[in-house]
Amino acid sequence: MAASDVKLLGGWASPFVIRPRIALNLKNIDYEFLEEPLGTKSELLLKSNPVYKKIPVMIHNDKPICESLIIVQYIDEAFTSGPSILPSDPYDRSVARFWGAYIDDKWFSSLLATLKAKTEEEKKTAIEGVSTGIELLEEAFEKISKGKDFFGGDTVGYIDIALGANLAWVRVVEKLNGVELLDETKTPNLYAWSEKFCSVPAVKDLIPETDKLLEFAKTLIAKWSAAPQ
Ligand SMILES: N[C@@H](CCC(=O)N[C@@H](CS)C(=O)NCC(=O)O)C(=O)O
DSSP: OOSSOEEEEEOTTOHHHHHHHHHHHHTTOOOEEEEOOTTOOOHHHHHHOTTTOOSOEEEETTEEEESHHHHHHHHHHHOOSSOOSSOSSHHHHHHHHHHHHHIIIIIHHHHHHHHHOSSHHHHHHHHHHHHHHHHHHHHHHHHHHTTSSBTTBTSOOHHHHHHHTTHHHHHHHHHHHTOOSSOTTTSHHHHHHHHHHHHSHHHHTTSOOHHHHHHHHHHHHHHHHHSOO
8 A cells, every 4th residue: 555655764684673564564555665774874864763863763754753663553553454453452552562661671682682792691691581581471472362373363463563573583592592592392382473473474574584684693793892892
């Protein structure tokens, strides 16, 4: 659907950028993707997100919207085509927002810390943080999905997008550290969910290929370890 002018400033490897892209696909909205190459910030990005200067930024009819989960909520409200992303019940909506905030504020910090760790001890603590989060999310999935395929029920919803956009990075962290984070035995429901999520048509072409992302991650890690303390 090309009813309005939508641009998305982003980068292929960013889990935050994958979120609005999934939401736009679910709503069947055409958009122009403007890639911000690593290490550069376009004038348009600086002008559109002067507070954080980060991707993603969605520009809808010349108006910028920043912060990935806020953009996903905006897409859900602004475009009525396709399935609802947030639940209609206010309590269920608050639960979805709670887990979205948990994923970003707590769990993602551990995931990132595995890549930025300077010592083996720091890395071990970070990996434990990711694993603990996955166990909590396994329990949450059992309650929220009520036996259906997704956190959102029969279709991909807000928590699916918030968490699922990070799956390729989880695989990269697993490969880099020789560990299983999404374990078929320990977290069977979340493991099955991840397989289903990645095969959804609105999602599947957006999840970066693990080996390509692994090379990108190695470049980032080298850059971070060369940066002054
Ligand atoms: N909380 C933000 C995080 C966005 C974010 O961290 N974006 C990264 C790319 S993955 C970025 O733009 N980094 C560039 C920088 O920090 O200067 C969101 O959800 O959109």
